[in-house]
Every structure is written in C-alpha cells, then in structure tokens.
Amino acid sequence: MMTVSKKTVMAIKSYQNQAELLVRDYLLADPFVPYTSVLGGILACKMVYDIMQLISSFYFRSYAALTKIQKIEWNNRGISTLHAIFITIMSVYFVIFADLFSDRRLAGLVIFRSSPLSTFVLGVSVGYFLADLGMIFWLYPSLGGMEYVLHHLFSLVSVAYSMLSGEGQFYTYMVLISEATTPGINLRWYLDTAGMKRSNTYLLNGLAIFFAWLGARVLLFFYIFYDVYLHSYQVNQMQPFGRLLVYGVPSVLAIMNLLWFAKIVKGLKKTLAKRQ
Template identity: 75%
Template sequence: MMQVSEDTAMMIESYRNQAEVLVRNYLLADPFIPYTSIISGIFMCKMVYDLTQLISSFYFKGYHGLTKIQRIEWNNRGISTVHAIFITVMSMYLVFFSNLYSDDRLAGLIVFRSSQLSSFALGVSVGYFIADIGMIFWLYPSLGGMEYVLHHLLSLVAIAYSMLSEEGQLYTYMVLISESTTPGVNLRWYLDTAGMKRSNAYFVNGVMMFFAWLVARVLLFVYLFYHIYLHYNQVEQMHAFGFLLVFVVPALLSIMNLMWFGKIIKGLKKALAKRQ
C-alpha cells in the first residue's frame, strides 16, 4: 500500500515537472508567446461558451425557454465574465502587487518594462477580443451596436500593440482593470433576462455597479492620466504609434465610460425613486 502511494506521488510529480517544462519552454518562451497566448485566449472562449451552455441547460430551468439569440448572448456573457475576472486579477497583481512597474526599480524605464507573464496575459486578452468581436460582427447588432464595436477595436489594437512591442504595458493594464465592472453588467443582464428585474438582487446590483463604475472607470482613469503626466518624460520616448495610443485610447474610452456612467446614474435615480 505504501509502495503504491509512493509510486502515485512520483508519477504526479513527474507530470507536474513535465507541465512546468512545457509552460516554460513553449507557452512562455519569448518567440512563441504571441501565438500560444492568443490561441489560448480563443480556446478559453470556446471552452467557456460550451461550459456555460452545458451548465445553464442543467441548472437554469428557463434557459431552454429563451430565444436562440438570447441563448447565444447568455453564453457569450459567460465568456466575457470569465475573461474579466482573469484579466482583472492579472492587472491588479502586475500593477499594484508585483514590482515590475515600481518606480523604485532601477531596471529601465517604466514604459518599456514587460515580462513573459505580462505579455502572455495580454495575448490571452487579445484572443478574447478577437473571438468576441467576431461574434459581434457575425450577429450584428444583436450582441451590441457600434459603441461595442468601437470599444473592442480600440481595446484590441492597444492590447495587441502593447503585447507585441512590449511598450506601455503598465498603462494597458491600468485600463484593463476597468474590466472589473463587467461581471456586474453581465449579472444585471442575466437577472433581467430571468425575469428578476423587480427583485432586491437587481436593485443591489445597480447600487454596486454605480460604485464599481465610479472607481474602476472614472477615478482610475483620472489616476492613469495623472500617472502619465508624472512620467511624461518617459512616455515621449515611446514610438509614435505607441505614444498616440497612450493618449487616444484612454481618452476615447473615458468619454464612453462617462456616457455609460450617466445612464447608470439615471437608472439608479429611477430605482431609488420607486423605493421611496
């Protein structure tokens, strides 16, 4: 019995070592990162789409009562939720907890710093945006209008450039932290589609969305532009296209965020008025 346990432990350890070698030599090897990360992101989208469809058909009775396009959007929002959680965790870690972009670090300018992990995570996000915008175009305008197309195109170009050039990754990750609001947006749609628009959960979701949006899509962008101002002498050393992206993409996204935030405020005011 002891021998069997030892053999099993040795076998597990062997597989773990092989997996580490695979990740280090291929998935996170510099020449392969752009390809493996993007493919991983697209594969993740397909896997999550199928899992959302499978789980929902078993555990949500109303799933089969939805229209075909509603079921597609239901599954699609499962993809965006998983991506949002993944990229938010990675962004928070790289921006605030790792020392990769710390001012105290002396290894090069902040705008030119990157790592295998940071580039790989961006590639996964590129894969997601490719898959998602493909679905948006295929089913246009059922999954979103021109504002979603613009948002995805801006994000795709900026993230892909940052991954391939290894420039401005700090600011790319700062913007990607705003994806933390996506699970709340998707939950709101799920509740509405499930006929729970008058529930307490729907109201609480609206209140939480207001605060999350304020922090992640308004105040965070103010901090981002302030950080760019403090490090402008470094930003101006970027290539012209990267320099342009650092200013244009966050500025356009800020305008869109403020427009959506205005709609959130109006919706919250109406919900509060009905409860008085």
Template identity: 70%
Template structure:
C-alpha cells in the first residue's frame, strides 16, 4: 500500500507540475539534457579531487571518463524505471482492460523523454569526437534507439517493448567500470576479473535471454501489434532484431575477452 501511495503521489506531481498539457514533449527531454550536463560537470570536479590518476589522463581520456559517467547515470535511472514498469507496476499487466500496445502513463512518457535527452547528448558527443568515443556501430545503435524511444514517447505506442529493450542498459555500468579499471592500470587486479564475469552474466541475461523473451512476447501479442501505425510496427519488428545482432556480436567479443583473461590467470 505504501508503494502504491508513493506511485500515486509521483504521478500526481508529474501531471500537475511537470507534465501539464503538451509540456511533456519538451520538459522531459530538457530534463534529460540538463541532467547529462550536470553529471558531466560534477564528474569532472569530483574526479579532480578524489582520483589522482584523472589529472594524468589526456584531454580525450578525460572527456571519455566524464562521458561514461553520463551513460552510467542514465543506465541506472532507466533500468530502475524499466524494471518497475515492466515487472512491478500493473501498467502493462495482461489483466488490465485495454490493449497493452497502447498503454502509457505520465511516468512512462516522462522517463522516455529523459532517455531521449540522454541519447541526444551522447550521440552528439560521439559524432563530435568521432571516432574516439565509439565507431559507426555506436552511432547506429544510438540513432535507432533514439528514434524508437522518441516515437514511443510522442505517439504512446509500444512503450512496453521499449522498456523491455531498455532493461538491457543494466549492463552499461559494468562495461564502464571495466574501462575505468583499465584506465587506472588495474587490468591485472581481482576486481577486473570479477568485473569480466559480471559483464558476461549480465549480458547473457539482459541482452540475450531477455531478448528471447521479448520476441516470444511479441509473438503472443502480434494481433495487437498489427493495430499500431506502420512506422511503429516497423520499429517494434526491426529495431530489436538489429540490436540483437549487435548484442550477439559484442557477446562473442566478451566471451573471447573473458576466456583470454582466465587463460592468463591460469
């Protein structure tokens, strides 16, 4: 009951103050962009104080250091929201009346807008510093993700499937931590080894098994998917396929990297 009460209060706050009228289309995206800027600046300031190795990094390494803090912040935020909406909330429950494919709420739309703001910032940084922050695969990943998330926020269709895919962001903090450990010269540490195992397990669950469940869910509810706009249907049926292929390619690299690390340890 207490959780339900907090949820109702959060929904009321969002509806009355942040998301009045059509401002949801702008407020949430602006919040996402401003949050990225704030995290970037705070990371830069705190790293100078608490991490001695930060001062020894090159300019581009500092930029990547701060950029990965942004992606970690977004990953934690959107993972918590996604897990709550998909598995804890009754918003997308089969027992509620109405089609799942058309369900949305002020909270779900607002969180998607924050995510759009993040993708705008991160994609902009990737393109501006290309290819230092990531190659073409990152540009493609962010571009199609931003389009799909923005569509779900603006039109209100297929938000459940967007959140199911966004749960895969749970792997991002571990990936970023691995880069931090490597940059700090801790590649031979026990923490680096544990991090590799965590990445393998998290990737297997969040980006392989979860996507299998995703496609199974789409199969069961395909009669609903046929009722959305053609562009929305295209996004639901193609974007996860593209991301799955990329996930499998990266997973193979993770397996080879973990195998290499364990072999050296042995």
C-alpha cells in the first residue's frame, strides 16, 4: 500500500511539474501572453455562462419564469460579477500590494512597467470585454444602451493597448478598481427581477452601491487625475495614442460615472421616501 501511495504522489508531482512548465514556458511566455490570456478570458466567459444557466435552473425558482432575454441577461450578469470580483482583487493587488509599480522600486519609470502576470490579467479582462460587447451588440439594446457600448469600447481599447504595449498598466489597473461596484449593480438587478424590490436586502444593497460608487467611481477618479498630474512628465514620454488614452479615457468615464451617480442618488432618495 505504501508503494502504491508513493507512486501516486510521484505521479501527481510529475504532472504538477509539467503543468508548471507549460504555464511558465508557453502560457506566460512573453510572446504568447496576450493571445492565451484573451482566449482564456473568452472561454471563461462561456464556461461561466453555462454554469450560471445550469445552477440557476436547479436552485432559483424564479429563473424558470423568466423570459428568454431575461435568462440571457441573468447568465450574462453572472459573468460580469465574476469578472468584476477577479479584476478588482488583481487591480488592488497590483496598485497597492505588489512591488511592480512601487515608487521604492528603481527599475525604470512606473508608466512603462509591466510583467507577464500583469499583462496576462489584462488579457483576461480584454477577453471579457470582447465577449460582453459581442453579446450587447447581438441583443442590442436589451442588455444595455449606447452608454454601455461606449463604456465597454473605451475600456476595451485602453486595456488592450496597455496589454499589448506594456504602457500605462499602473493607471489601467487604477481605473479597473472601479469594477468593484459591478457586483452590487448586478445584485440590484437580480433582486428586482426576483420580485424583492421592497425587501431590506434591496435597500441595504442600494446603500452599499451608493458608498461603493462614491469611493470607486467618483473619489478614486479624482485621485487618478491628481496622480496623473504628478507623473505627467512620465505620461508625456508615452506614445501619442497612449497619452490620449491616459488623459482622455478616465475623463470620459468620470463624466459617465457622475451621470450614473446622479441617477443612483435619485433612485436611493426615491426608495427611502417610500419607506417613511
């Protein structure tokens, strides 16, 4: 029995070593990172969509009563939520905890720093935006109007440029932290669709959206503009298109965020007034 156990352990270690070599030498090798990560992001979206469809059919009674387009949006928001959680965690890691963009590191200008892992994560996000944008166009305007199209196009172009060029990844990750608000927005839709608009959960989620949006999509963007100003001498060394993205995309997204924030405040006031 001990001999079989040792052989099993050795076989597992052998497969593990082969998998690590595959990831290091191919999936995370510099020439292949953009392609494997984008493809992986698209395939992950398809997998999550199918899993959401399967789980929802068994565990959510309200799912069966939904229309075809509602079921598609239900599954699609599952993809959106998972991507938001993933990219928020990775963005916070790179911006705050990782040494890659730290001012203490004396390895060139921050604006030009990148790594195979940071590029891979951006590629997964590009795959998501491609898949989600495709679904929005396919079912337009059922999954979102022109504001969603513009948001995804700006995000896709800026993230893809940062992934392919290696420029401005620090600011790309700072902007992507704003995806922290997406799970709350999706939960609001789920609760509304499930007929729980008058529940305490709906109200608490609305309050959470308000504070999350204020922090991640309003105050954060003011800090991004301030940091870009402090490092403008670095930004001005980027390629012209890269500079346009750093200065332009956060500005456009900030305006959209403020417009959406006004709607959130109006909706929250309306909800609170009904409960008095």
